Amino acid sequence: MSNPSMKVVLVTPEIPFNTGAIGRTCVALDLELILIKPYGFSLDEKSVRRAGTDYWKHVHLSEYESWQSFLDARKPPRDGLYFFEEHGAQSVFDPVYQPDAYLVFGCESAGLPATILNDMDDRVFSLPMRNPLVRSLNLANVATAVVYQAMRTQLGG
Template identity: 55%
Template structure:
């Protein structure tokens, strides 16, 4: 089963909206701490609406704890960064992929990028007037692309 992994998300509304996408596509939502908010934050649940109780939420204290416990294969990890050279349209995502996204303001930590540079993908943008997309929008586009071959 494909999972969405948010590494140290900062904005509760984005996490709530991502959670709703996870419910829609029957995906786990994996949160890597520290978070920029409390999960009990009303803004998270407001964005997730009444879907929040249906989210399969998994939390890890750190990226290293996630890697240690889940032990993802190389072909399971897809790290989304705006500067990635490879388009997210290119991979054939396995049914058990981990789609990994960083903080809204900083992206993924450099150590994670360096360790998994060959697994970077990005959403193409045609305009040079936009430097990045909203996290929740990016996750939704990526999630639907990843499950496309498995629906």
Template identity: 60%
Template sequence: MKIVLVKPEIPHNTGAIGRTCVALDLELILIKPLGFSIDDTSVARAGTRYWKYVNISQYEDWNDFINTRKPPKEDIFLFEEIGQTSFYDAPYTKNSYLIFGSESTGLPQDILAETPDRIFALPMKNSKVKSLNLSNAATAAVYQALKLHW
């Protein structure tokens, strides 16, 4: 299982997600452009002493990722608040790619349009909240996905 961040902007979120990846022995995939340098001390600070253990792969853009990794459609899980299916009902696989967009804009529309049946949402009871913090959403999703494969 892997966590994929498409154009992440906030180093602290990526650092926290990296720490979760170390804890669960998962790969962290970053799709450029990044809003920071992964050598940035703020990324390392959020990942604390674990950042050096993060298994990171980087790709120049979404097409580079898709063409290089060639993830099967059934392993792609896009997370957006517009998802019609709850992340509780997603058919996660052991090889799932849990994919999240940037903090300010989410996943690009062209990515969502490629596989509209692979968009999932984290349920929220209060409509005043549009979305969750990226690191919180990624952590919640990965633990739910691992529930079936732990």
């Protein structure tokens, strides 16, 4: 398998088990996990250990105090940002993801802030849900599905 330099970005995550599970996926795929503060939990090993198991110590983790501090430090190109929201107008299956993509997810209760999504309509994607009885999916499940889809586009299908 190739070694993509994609990154998973969690903006103000609230649930340690989701963050731990996403961290484990990042370790499995050798991807960086970027966390944007504030968190809804303490980022000590104990609070994420259950989902991240003993892999948490291997997570390539970067933290930023705010979305703006992330933008200032990383300077991601606009077309390298992919935002995921349940009401995104485009499907996660539409783009061919850039190898250095930033896959950005919001917090579990509110998603991404409108200030982040401002003027980014063409960069917002959703994971399809066929049954209208389901309002949303678990963040860790969505992030894993998106990461594998993004990697699939890099591996040529």
